[in-house]
Amino acid sequence: MNLKTTDMKTLNLPFRALLFFMFISCSDKDKDNGRDYDFYIINENVNESLYHKVFDPPLQISTSENNSNYYSDSLDLDNNGVNDVCFESFLFKPQRWYSKSAQLTIVNKNIFIPMIWVSQAAYRCSYQLSDTVYYYFYQNDPGSCNDSSTVIRVDIGMDHLRSMELKDTIPFFNNDNFTWFQIPQNYGFVLAGNDSIMATIENGSQITGYQFTYNHQGIWNGPGVKYLVFKIEEITQLKYGWVKLEISESAEIKIFEIACFQKK
Numbered sequence: 364m365n366l367k368t369t370d371m372k373t374l375n376l377p378f379r380a381l382l383f384f385m386f387i388s389c390s391d392k393d394k395d396n397g398r399d400y401d402f403y404i405i406n407e408n409v410n411e412s413l414y415h416k417v418f419d420p421p422l423q424i425s426t427s428e429n430n431s432n433y434y435s436d437s438l439d440l441d442n443n444g445v446n447d448v449c450f451e452s453f454l455f456k457p458q459r460w461y462s463k464s465a466q467l468t469i470v471n472k473n474i475f476i477p478m479i480w481v482s483q484a485a486y487r488c489s490y491q492l493s494d495t496v497y498y499y500f501y502q503n504d505p506g507s508c509n510d511s512s513t514v515i516r517v518d519i520g521m522d523h524l525r526s527m528e529l530k531d532t533i534p535f536f537n538n539d540n541f542t543w544f545q546i547p548q549n550y551g552f553v554l555a556g557n558d559s560i561m562a563t564i565e566n567g568s569q570i571t572g573y574q575f576t577y578n579h580q581g582i583w584n585g586p587g588v589k590y591l592v593f594k595i596e597e598i599t600q601l602k603y604g605w606v607k608l609e610i611s612e613s614a615e616i617k618i619f620e621i622a623c624f625q626k627k
Contacts, residue, residue: 401535414442414623422618426454441623447471463614464556472548475594482520526589555584557613583610601626
């Protein structure tokens with residue numbers, strides 16, 4: 364279609380207005396997307412913190428320390444007089460079997476915690492006795508399965524609460540590599556867990572005992588401190604921070620520090 368010069372002049376004004384609108388729209392879009400790049404870094408500088416608490420000696424949440432099968436302690440992460448999370452230590456030890464775990468239960472419904480998918484390989488040992496097939500799972504390739512057992516590699520990957528290290532960078536909002544989840548109130552996550560079963564396998568006239576041990580959940584167990592980062596989204600405030608902790612023996616929890624900041 365051919366346009367006259369006067370027609371082009373007529374189009375100039377709305378065209379320029381369209382360009383201006385597009386520029387403003389793109390600028391606003393970039394500004395909104397920029398929220399995804401807001402971040403904080405786990406560090407030792409807490410001078411501008413809203414709340415900072417150091418436990419000296421460390422706060423121990425442990426069944427062995429308290430000679431019980433269950434022990435817990437709740438924490439107020441932002442010092443507003445209301446508890447936000449509860450750390451729990453479990454020990455279940457009937458005959459021939461025990462289960463140990465460290466768990467985090469959310470108390471405040473406004474808490475967000477990052478999650479990460481962890482693909483974990485396990486090994487399933489199975490053997491048949493009469494008409495019954497028995498299964499045992501191992502974290503590592505089991506050497507205690509008898510010769511007639513079948514061992515297969517299985518994937519038990521799942522979402523876990525994400526652990527962070529000192530000087531890690533954490534965005535305030537979700538991006539391709541980092542995902543925050545609003546955890547339902549009173550919902551619990553296993554941070555670390557370990558089960559052990561003493562079983563017997565009959566081979567002809569012989570009965571042999573085996574100790575089957577496997578990690579069923581959790582990625583937090585092990586030496587060295589880790590950081591549980593969090594954010595609290597309220598109507599007028601966005602708070603963020605971390606809990607510095609260590610978990611050993613799958614159920615022994617030590618809390619060293621709470622740090623909480625208010626996003627400006």
